[in-house]
Amino acid sequence: MTGHTVGITNFGAYLPRLRLQRKAMAVANAWFNPSIMGQGKGERTMANWDEDSVTMAVEASRDALPTDKDPIAARQHIGAVYFASTTMPFSDRQNAGILSSALNLPEHIHTADITGSQRSGLSAIIFALEKIAAGSTPSALVAAADRRSTRAGSTQEFQFGDGGAAFVVARENVAARFLGSHSISVDFIDHFRGAGEEYDYNWEERWIRDEGYSRIVPRAVKGLLEKTGVAASAIDHFILPCTFAKLDQQIAVKSGIDASKVRDNLSANVGECGTAHALLMLADALENAKPGQKILVAAFGQGCDAALFEVTAAIEKNRPQRGVKGFLARRKEETNYMKWLAFNGLVEMEKGMRAEKDNKTALSVTYRKRDMLFGLVGGKCEKCGTAQFPRTRICVNPNCGAVDEQKPFSFAELTGKILSWSADYLTYSQDPPQHYGMVTFEEGGRFLAEFTDVDIGAIDTGAEMRMVFRVKDFDEKRGFRRYFWKATPV
Amino acid sequence: MATGIKDKVAILGMGCSKFGERWDMGAEELMVEAYLEALSDAGVETSQIQAAWFSTHIDEQSVGKGGTPLSVALRLPNISVTRVENFCASGSEAFRGAVYAVAAGACDIALALGVEKLKDTGYGGLPTGQPGTLLPQWGANGSAPGNFAQLASAYRAKHGVSKEDLKRSIAHVSVKSHANGAKNQKAHLQKPITEDMALNAPMIAEPLGLFDCCGVSDGAACAIVTTPEIARAMGKKDIITVKALQLALSNGLESTHNSWDGSYFHTARIAAKRAYDEAGIKRPREQVSMMEVHDCFSITELVTMEDLFISDEGRAVYDVMDGYYDADGKVPCQIDGGLKCFGHPIGASGLRMLYEMYLQLQGRAGARQLKNPKIGLTHNLGGSPSMNVCSVAIIGAHGA
Numbered sequence: 001m002t003g004h005t006v007g008i009t010n011f012g013a014y015l016p017r018l019r020l021q022r023k024a025m026a027v028a029n030a031w032f033n034p035s036i037m038g039q040g041k042g043e044r045t046m047a048n049w050d051e052d053s054v055t056m057a058v059e060a061s062r063d064a065l066p067t068d069k070d071p072i073a074a075r076q077h078i079g080a081v082y083f084a085s086t087t088m089p090f091s092d093r094q095n096a097g098i099l100s101s102a103l104n105l106p107e108h109i110h111t112a113d114i115t116g117s118q119r120s121g122l123s124a125i126i127f128a129l130e131k132i133a134a135g136s137t138p139s140a141l142v143a144a145a146d147r148r149s150t151r152a153g154s155t156q157e158f159q160f161g162d163g164g165a166a167f168v169v170a171r172e173n174v175a176a177r178f179l180g181s182h183s184i185s186v187d188f189i190d191h192f193r194g195a196g197e198e199y200d201y202n203w204e205e206r207w208i209r210d211e212g213y214s215r216i217v218p219r220a221v222k223g224l225l226e227k228t229g230v231a232a233s234a235i236d237h238f239i240l241p242c243t244f245a246k247l248d249q250q251i252a253v254k255s256g257i258d259a260s261k262v263r264d265n266l267s268a269n270v271g272e273c274g275t276a277h278a279l280l281m282l283a284d285a286l287e288n289a290k291p292g293q294k295i296l297v298a299a300f301g302q303g304c305d306a307a308l309f310e311v312t313a314a315i316e317k318n319r320p321q322r323g324v325k326g327f328l329a330r331r332k333e334e335t336n337y338m339k340w341l342a343f344n345g346l347v348e349m350e351k352g353m354r355a356e357k358d359n360k361t362a363l364s365v366t367y368r369k370r371d372m373l374f375g376l377v378g379g380k381c382e383k384c385g386t387a388q389f390p391r392t393r394i395c396v397n398p399n400c401g402a403v404d405e406q407k408p409f410s411f412a413e414l415t416g417k418i419l420s421w422s423a424d425y426l427t428y429s430q431d432p433p434q435h436y437g438m439v440t441f442e443e444g445g446r447f448l449a450e451f452t453d454v455d456i457g458a459i460d461t462g463a464e465m466r467m468v469f470r471v472k473d474f475d476e477k478r479g480f481r482r483y484f485w486k487a488t489p490v
Numbered sequence: 491m492a493t494g495i496k497d498k499v500a501i502l503g504m505g506c507s508k509f510g511e512r513w514d515m516g517a518e519e520l521m522v523e524a525y526l527e528a529l530s531d532a533g534v535e536t537s538q539i540q541a542a543w544f545s546t547h548i549d550e551q552s553v554g555k556g557g558t559p560l561s562v563a564l565r566l567p568n569i570s571v572t573r574v575e576n577f578c579a580s581g582s583e584a585f586r587g588a589v590y591a592v593a594a595g596a597c598d599i600a601l602a603l604g605v606e607k608l609k610d611t612g613y614g615g616l617p618t619g620q621p622g623t624l625l626p627q628w629g630a631n632g633s634a635p636g637n638f639a640q641l642a643s644a645y646r647a648k649h650g651v652s653k654e655d656l657k658r659s660i661a662h663v664s665v666k667s668h669a670n671g672a673k674n675q676k677a678h679l680q681k682p683i684t685e686d687m688a689l690n691a692p693m694i695a696e697p698l699g700l701f702d703c704c705g706v707s708d709g710a711a712c713a714i715v716t717t718p719e720i721a722r723a724m725g726k727k728d729i730i731t732v733k734a735l736q737l738a739l740s741n742g743l744e745s746t747h748n749s750w751d752g753s754y755f756h757t758a759r760i761a762a763k764r765a766y767d768e769a770g771i772k773r774p775r776e777q778v779s780m781m782e783v784h785d786c787f788s789i790t791e792l793v794t795m796e797d798l799f800i801s802d803e804g805r806a807v808y809d810v811m812d813g814y815y816d817a818d819g820k821v822p823c824q825i826d827g828g829l830k831c832f833g834h835p836i837g838a839s840g841l842r843m844l845y846e847m848y849l850q851l852q853g854r855a856g857a858r859q860l861k862n863p864k865i866g867l868t869h870n871l872g873g874s875p876s877m878n879v880c881s882v883a884i885i886g887a888h889g890a
Binding site: 352353354357358359361362365366369372373386388389390392396397398418419420421422423424425426427428429433434436437438440441444445446447448449450460461462472473482484 | 611612613615618620623624626627628629630631632633635636637639640641642643644646647692693694695696698741742743745746747748749751752753875876
């Protein structure tokens with residue numbers, strides 16, 4: 001089945017900067033579970049306190065999308081947004097809508113959340129590709145991200161990672177042609193998370209390995225190869241997220257694929273990133289793939305999705321700015337397990353009375369100012385050319401003062417510079433000191449911005465900053481969270 | 491053509507409560523403490539006061555909204571009471587209202603009273619508040635020290651001052667204010683400190699340490715104003731009149747437009763120029779005898795010395811270290827201890843500054859009396875460096 005002309009045009013990834021050292025995790029937990037010392041190798045990605053699946057999906061999407069200075073104009077071609085995760089911040093408020101707004105995508109597009117299983121990320125890509133093949137949209141953005149909660153000292157805490165990946169799928173200029181997909185759907189409950197529950201409940205590993213992965217995945221792979229008429233020996237890259245050591249290779253061999261074709265599952269330096277993981281591994285494979293190579297990606301979860309792609313010559317000019325490789329390099333070792341516990345709500349820190357501030361959000365204001373708050377859209381005066389944030393009716397330029405002349409202008413993809421800053425130990429922050437300062441943009445405009453992913457003593461005036469979409473405040477009383485843009489060192 | 495406020499209004503009397511952690515008193519009692527002193531100083535009765543202006547900033551922490559708290563506390567005879575709020579410059583705003591009412595001829599005797607009761611929050615530092623419905627959704631979370639600390643990084647970058655030199659200079663700002671505050675029995679903090687103490691204090695907001703930050707205090711201050719003619723008719727001698735009263739507010743330029751470099755107060759320079767013009771002062775460095783400026787943080791005071799055109803741009807850091815603003819310097823600054831040591835009950839601070847200038851001009855400042863001052867300047871600021879309200883007032887002997 002080679003009739004498809006649809007495929008992946010662009011792809012991107014995101015990994016949080018912090019890398020929690022598994023040795024530090026093991027040392028902190030060995031008193032309780034001595035056998036855990038064996039897992040104390042390598043590192044896992046650790047989301048900052050202000051990151052969640054939506055913010056990571058935004059970053060991965062920015063890695064995949066054009067980052068022109070005017071993202072509003074550069075992203076008009078996106079016709080749909082699908083967001084996959086099992087850790088979406090909102091159960092009833094479309095999370096894909098937040099993603100779409102933060103990316104300055106047009107409002108006249110279809111957006112949806114796809115969730116419920118570890119294979120949701122790959123399911124979303126297959127769904128989007130088939131929608132495009134059916135002609136109902138010319139292109140779609142598919143993003144997946146997860147930040148899964150785990151109990152302190154659990155095996156999952158060691159095995160999991162936080163991260164996201166994003167793909168632009170379309171019918172033209174594809175860098176990886178979609179050859180087809182095959183799915184097995186069966187209610188195999190290796191783990192589950194009941195509605196409203198914080199943590200997964202896991203069944204016995206040996207059963208999951210032998211009766212789950214080993215029996216279900218080969219069926220999906222076999223079905224896919226038969227459907228597409230591609231020989232197992234023709235597969236250049238085999239992708240299967242799996243936390244059991246070497247099981248991916250055994251399944252490949254069982255399916256007729258050489259063990260050497262199995263992609264590294266990033267367990268040593270990232271950890272398994274939930275619904276995003278198959279996509280992260282696909283992005284990683286595409287970053288290194290050559291035209292003509294075939295990539296088979298499978299994702300397990302109440303059955304298995306499998307999809308086949310063939311890399312085209314367009315890959316050479318469609319690789320992401322940062323990608324898995326770039327984000328792996330943007331790395332800071334974290335050895336403070338207490339910080340991990342605090343960032344993940346696993347220990348209750350004494351926050352002090354300043355943290356009692358009520359963070360109730362006026363939702364009608366949020367809606368009225370949605371382009372400003374989500375897309376970092378300010379204004380550019382048509383009369384004098386001054387860019388300014390926020391957009392107002394009267395131009396701030398003292399020599400202009402034009403009324404109603406400002407056109408929407410997004411600052412999201414601009415690089416700023418620190419004019420002034422401080423590291424504030426008095427303000428409540430989940431990661432003190434609270435760094436913030438005046439960030440100015442060469443194109444015009446400035447605002448006093450919070451900084452994130454910064455180290456004490458490592459910033460100064462003149463430093464170049466990139467804007468990132470993050471959680472601004474949590475409203476724990478009402479289960480709401482505010483998002484806004486922060487500045488981080490380039 | 492506006493003729494300005496110079497010499498149109500006289501200060502008939504002033505009062506100021508003891509500032510500090512007044513666990514024994516609420517705002518109502520503090521108001522009475524300041525008021526009774528002013529009433530006695532002015533030599534008038536409550537029945538003679540025809541209109542009042544009342545300033546308080548954080549209403550949710552003390553008196554609530556409206557003008558009634560003042561009317562009730564002082565049992566005013568059902569006169570008009572206008573409550574004003576303009577960040578930390580609220581006290582100057584109350585004074586301005588009363589002075590303008592007298593100058594306009596709307597009344598003969600008017601009252602301005604500011605109060606703040608901050609020590610009922612349960613924690614140190616200024617209370618946190620809700621700045622409307624939009625700003626919390628995008629404005630950087632920060633504290634007052636963190637916002638004012640921004641000045642330090644921008645000032646260093648602009649003038650090429652090393653971290654160490656600036657830190658030492660702002661330490662001297664605080665050492666000087668503590669030395670002055672030690673001579674003021676109404677001051678919140680009356681203990682001298684050393685430069686080493688200031689340099690080695692715990693960090694609050696880089697580069698501001700504990701001693702770079704002013705006290706958070708309870709207190710009230712009060713002025714009763716009238717015309718110079720009425721004051722004279724009441725037998726007053728040494729009449730102190732208002733020479734200038736200026737207020738300048740940010741319009742978003744500093745926070746939005748790249749023409750501001752972050753190292754100074756745009757509004758203060760504008761307010762200062764207008765005030766000097768109004769008062770007829772041509773050479774402030776020579777003509778201003780003394781100042782009470784808004785030293786909420788040591789760095790604020792340092793850059794203000796330039797914004798008021800006393801120190802040349804980039805030179806305040808050295809003038810401060812040379813002792814130019816010390817009690818025995820050329821232009822003594824914060825002779826009462828300033829916000830740093832007298833304390834900062836927000837709504838009262840602008841009036842407290844005037845109180846000290848008034849006492850000094852009348853030769854009634856006791857142990858901290860300066861020799862023969864002629865012109866006193868107050869600078870009262872509210873908000874943050876990038877978005878603020880700045881008041882500059884000048885008072886002096888009538889006719890001087």
